[in-house]
Amino acid sequence: MKKKLHYFKATVATAVLASAVTPFAPVPTVASVYFNDVHESDYFYDALAELYDRGVVQTFPNGTIRPHQNLTRGQTAQIIADVLQLDTDDVTNPYFRDISTSHPYYGAIAALSELGIIGGYEDGTFRPNAYVQRHHIAKFLTNAFQLETTLADELPFTDVPEAYRYYVAALYENQITTGKTAKTFNGTANVTRGQLAAFIVRAEQSQWAEPIVTSTQRQSGEFSVTVKNITSTTIQTSQGTYRVDEKLQQLLHATNRKALQDAQLVIRVSNNKISRLSSVTLNSDNTTFDGGNLVIPGNVLVNADDLTIKNVTINGNLTIANEVTNYFSTNNISVDGNLEIGNRVSSTSFYSGPTISLQDSLIKTIDAQVNYVTINSNNILLDVRASERLASLTLNARVQKVNVNTTTPITISGSGAIEQIAVNSTSDITLTGDGQISEVILNNSITRISLGDYIYIKKLISPLGRSAQASVLNYNLVRGQIREFESSTLNNYLYNDTSGESEFAQVRTIIETLNIKWEGNLSATYLEAQRKLAQIKLPAGTYVKAQAGTDYYIGNVLIHLINDDDTIIQVIGPIQVATNKSSLQNLISTIAYVNVSIDGKDIGQAQKWTTSKERQVLHNAVTVAQSVINNYYATQTEVDNAYTLLQSAIKRYYAAQKWGNYSQTNKAYLSAEISAITFVKTSIDGTDIGTTQKWTTLNELIVFQNAIHSAQAVANNPLATQREVDTALYTLQIAINNYAAAHQWGRSISL
Numbered sequence: 053m054k055k056k057l058h059y060f061k062a063t064v065a066t067a068v069l070a071s072a073v074t075p076f077a078p079v080p081t082v083a084s085v086y087f088n089d090v091h092e093s094d095y096f097y098d099a100l101a102e103l104y105d106r107g108v109v110q111t112f113p114n115g116t117i118r119p120h121q122n123l124t125r126g127q128t129a130q131i132i133a134d135v136l137q138l139d140t141d142d143v144t145n146p147y148f149r150d151i152s153t154s155h156p157y158y159g160a161i162a163a164l165s166e167l168g169i170i171g172g173y174e175d176g177t178f179r180p181n182a183y184v185q186r187h188h189i190a191k192f193l194t195n196a197f198q199l200e201t202t203l204a205d206e207l208p209f210t211d212v213p214e215a216y217r218y219y220v221a222a223l224y225e226n227q228i229t230t231g232k233t234a235k236t237f238n239g240t241a242n243v244t245r246g247q248l249a250a251f252i253v254r255a256e257q258s259q260w261a262e263p264i265v266t267s268t269q270r271q272s273g274e275f276s277v278t279v280k281n282i283t284s285t286t287i288q289t290s291q292g293t294y295r296v297d298e299k300l301q302q303l304l305h306a307t308n309r310k311a312l313q314d315a316q317l318v319i320r321v322s323n324n325k326i327s328r329l330s331s332v333t334l335n336s337d338n339t340t341f342d343g344g345n346l347v348i349p350g351n352v353l354v355n356a357d358d359l360t361i362k363n364v365t366i367n368g369n370l371t372i373a374n375e376v377t378n379y380f381s382t383n384n385i386s387v388d389g390n391l392e393i394g395n396r397v398s399s400t401s402f403y404s405g406p407t408i409s410l411q412d413s414l415i416k417t418i419d420a421q422v423n424y425v426t427i428n429s430n431n432i433l434l435d436v437r438a439s440e441r442l443a444s445l446t447l448n449a450r451v452q453k454v455n456v457n458t459t460t461p462i463t464i465s466g467s468g469a470i471e472q473i474a475v476n477s478t479s480d481i482t483l484t485g486d487g488q489i490s491e492v493i494l495n496n497s498i499t500r501i502s503l504g505d506y507i508y509i510k511k512l513i514s515p516l517g518r519s520a521q522a523s524v525l526n527y528n529l530v531r532g533q534i535r536e537f538e539s540s541t542l543n544n545y546l547y548n549d550t551s552g553e554s555e556f557a558q559v560r561t562i563i564e565t566l567n568i569k570w571e572g573n574l575s576a577t578y579l580e581a582q583r584k585l586a587q588i589k590l591p592a593g594t595y596v597k598a599q600a601g602t603d604y605y606i607g608n609v610l611i612h613l614i615n616d617d618d619t620i621i622q623v624i625g626p627i628q629v630a631t632n633k634s635s636l637q638n639l640i641s642t643i644a645y646v647n648v649s650i651d652g653k654d655i656g657q658a659q660k661w662t663t664s665k666e667r668q669v670l671h672n673a674v675t676v677a678q679s680v681i682n683n684y685y686a687t688q689t690e691v692d693n694a695y696t697l698l699q700s701a702i703k704r705y706y707a708a709q710k711w712g713n714y715s716q717t718n719k720a721y722l723s724a725e726i727s728a729i730t731f732v733k734t735s736i737d738g739t740d741i742g743t744t745q746k747w748t749t750l751n752e753l754i755v756f757q758n759a760i761h762s763a764q765a766v767a768n769n770p771l772a773t774q775r776e777v778d779t780a781l782y783t784l785q786i787a788i789n790n791y792a793a794a795h796q797w798g799r800s801i802s803l
Contacts, residue, residue, distance in 0.1 A: 088115040096246030099253040105283045105306075108134045109249065113758050114751060119246030125188065126157035126180030128248065129170060132196055133160035135252055137280060137288060138167075148178040155180070156779040169195040187212075187239035189248065190219035193228065193255045201225045209237040228254040256286070256293065274320045274330055282309045287326065289317070295325045302344025303329065303364070311341035311359070318350065331368065334359060343385070351389070354380060357406070361385055370415075372406065374422065381409035391415045394422030394440070410449075420445055426466075438462055446485075456481060465504070475499050480525070483507045494523055503530040511536040632688065633681050636695045640674055640681075643702060646709055654771050655712025666708040673701035713773065722767050722781045729760060729788065732795055741798025752794045759787030 088111075090097050096119055103109045104117070108131060111117050123131075133140055140159030144166045151158055157180055164170045170192055172178040193199070199222040207221045209231055220237055223229045228251055232238040243251075277289035286293050287304050296304045304312070304326065313336045320328035331350035334341055337357045343364020351368035352361070355375045362383035369389035372380055393405055405425035410433075418433060421440040427433070429449035438445050439457045447454070447466040454473045456462060464473070465485040472491045475481055477499065483489065484504030492501065493513045502525045503509070512534050514523040520537040521527045647661040655661040680694040735747040748756075766772050766780035 087111060087117040087119075090117055090119055090246075094119065094246070096250045099249035100246060102253050102283060103131075103135075103249050106135075106281050106288065109245070112755070114755055117245065119249075120244050122183045122242040122244055123248055124181050125178065125184045126155075126161065128184045128189070128192065128243070129164055129180070130157050130160040131248065131252070132169070132192055133163050135256070135293075136196060137290070137293070138163040146172070146178075147176075148172050149176045151178050151180060154775050154778045156775075156782050164192075164196075167195075183242040184248075185239060186237065186241050186243055187216045187220070189243050189251055190216055190223050190229075190239070193251060194219040194222040197255045197258070199223070199226055199228075199255070199258070209235060211236045212239060223251075223255075226255070226258040228258065274318050274328070276316055276318050279312045279315045279317060282306050282312060294319075294321055297325055297327045300326060300329055300346065303342075303346045303348075305342075305344065308341055311336055311339045334361075372408065376406045379407050379409070381411065382413045382415075383411045384413065386414045387416065390417045390419050393418065393420045393425050393427075438464070447487075475501075483509075494518075499523075500525045502526050503533055505530075507533060509534045511538060513538045515539065633691050636677055636691055636698070637681055639695060639698055639702070640677055643670070643674065645670075647712070649712070652710055652712045653773055657712050659712045660709040661712055662705065662708045662710070666705060670701050670705040673698050718774065719767050719772075719777050722763060722777055722784070725781060725784055725788070726760060726763055726767065733798075735798070738796055738799045740800055742800050743798050745798045746795040747798055748791065748794045748796070752791065756787055756791040759784055 087097075087100065090100060100109065100117055100119060104111070109117070138160070140163050143159055143162035145153065146162050146165040148161070148165075151161055155161075161170070161178060161180065165172075201218060201222040201224075203221040203225045204218045207217060207224065209220065209224075212220045216239060220229075220239065224231070229237075232241070275291070277291045279287065279289055281288040282304065283306060286295055311334060315335055316333035318330040318332075319326050320330070329348060331352065332348060333353040333355065335355045337359065339356070339358075340360040340362065341364075342362055345363045347365045347367060349367045351371065352366050353371045353373060354361070355373045357376050357378045357380075359376075360381045360383060361370075362385060365386045365388070367388045369392055370385075370387045371392040372394065374394055391408075393408065405420070405422045407426040408428065410427065410429040410431065413429070413431060415433070417435045417437065418427065419437045419439060420427070420442050423442060424444045425442065426446040427436070427449060432450045432452060433447070434452045435455070436445075436447065436451055436453070437455045437457065441460050442458050442462055443460055444463045444465070447464065447468060447470070449466075449468050451468065451470045452472070454464065454470055456464075456473065456475045456477055456479075458477050458479050461480045461482070463482040463484060465483075466487060467485055468487045470487060470489045472493065473481075473483075473489060474493045474495065476495050478496055480500050480502070482502040482504070483492075484507060486506040488508045488510070490510045491513065492509050492511070494501070494515065497515045497518050500523060501512075507530075512520065512523065514520070514537070518539055520531070520534070523537075524530065524534070645667060647655050647659055648664050648667055649655050649661040650663065652661050677694045677698045680690055683690075731753070732746040732748060733741055734750045734753050735741050736749070738747050741747040763780045763784040766776055769776075772780075
């Protein structure tokens, strides 16, 4: 529910007195913007600079902003729609007789009309080329910002028609305007560019303003927004424009405009002001995000490459997504949660991770989940976890502990000192570089390590009964690099993945029940065991019990004896690898790619297209599917999952396809307008031009010629759409009118 406005008589008295001095209340000063035809002392300067910063208004080619130029109704509609950040593409046609769907302001007019902000005339027209009046602006802004008033019956102006009384009173009570005089509003007067800028900024900054498109978003709970722009006073998002609480201004500041472009924020809003920022997703490449020494209570997700984050404390996790493949750095940050490198859900062996540079940063835990990651740090790293399919990890830092839980062999390299490496997976590990490792712990009897020439280990700890020669692949070459070896109790000699417990029980039961003895002959018990074991799918690295003996095969499965005095063996390969991959291969062969385009304007109407990003998503899915096909040991479950994922990617790709919109356009009117153009002479002051001839300045001619060149470029462009042609024609006609208005008669008189 909206707050009720409170009115005090003293406010009216003050406003009436002020109206004798200036027609608009001043707006706060913003970042300086240079306009050729506006002075910083002009009352509308700050408002124009504010809208210029936000991209709502632009300067003309000669650097002017033309603050005194009257605005048309169409131009005004476009400006208000841009301020409100309305969707001007997906709109409902208001069917004004003089507004076609190809009209340059059609989208803005339709969007505003659909929301009830503007309307047309009784004859069914909108009159986009008519100058907008003060009465109209009062109605537009009152509707756009849902302004309320209690002064409709106490309005001091005597010249306001009843139809506009409420709207003018709303502007007056909210101190958006003070009238032309103490008694008159002059509603039929035209509105200039400078005046409209001042109106809009004052309306936005009114404490009672509530933009119509964001009224439903004013909620007490948190919600997600996408950042569109940041100015010195506001932040514009997909859900509306908000002010920023003082405690967040150092973070949500214009200096972070590039870093926060298209960022997703989870925020809380109170009284149209962002009072809390919970989490941040950064999507802008090649920039720096400065946290202003503030705290982000939630998570930060980085989808941007070549990004630096500095001066911030993150209470949650900092995640470097798969999209970051080149470089990421921090400077003076603290992360209470984990630094996660790579998205666990979507990580694959095809993804190559970035170089991470951590300067003066405190990060408790780093979880590297994907392939090829380099981490540089000038502070000690407390806990680094290598997991998932990480195949290469480079650490150029002092590290307290590295936990290895990878599903594939891994190489750990770099310079610096590592206190401890604990290997919990069954994959082999290679240690290279020029650092020193205080302790390496092998928590199973399967993993074997290899050492580079310049790596030294103070102590290597292996499970009980396992020798150094069995633990180190190149032991004879590097034994001088290991100072101490210790064989301790085997902590996890049974497969510790709970998902394999039932299979382990089945294998153990089969072997123990049959009391298999491996004597190298094809006994009946051997064949029976082979038949039964072939029905079970076990992952590589699973441990089972059996009689002691030498290495042997069951079908295509290598069984490796761990030691001579126990019955622990390892299943090296999968029990069953025969899979049906024909359906997956056939699905790949059915894929038909379409054209790639940015907007479809270069694609014929009978052809389909997608963006390069949409095509790349499908291509990645095909690459993953093909890798499964090429993998001899892929299980049927992996093949089926790849089929499902690829099928889903194909459906999304087909759904993203659009028909091209390039077609023959009607350029006759534009070409005719260009052909009919005539020029007059140029002069500095007209004293060299006869009194029967007209002239303009050289600058006025250049501005006109630039407009002609732009129009000619559209006329010569075979891919130009009808909308682009219509817009070029409209813009050229305005330039022609401005050029004609600049004509002056010469002042030279022949004697």
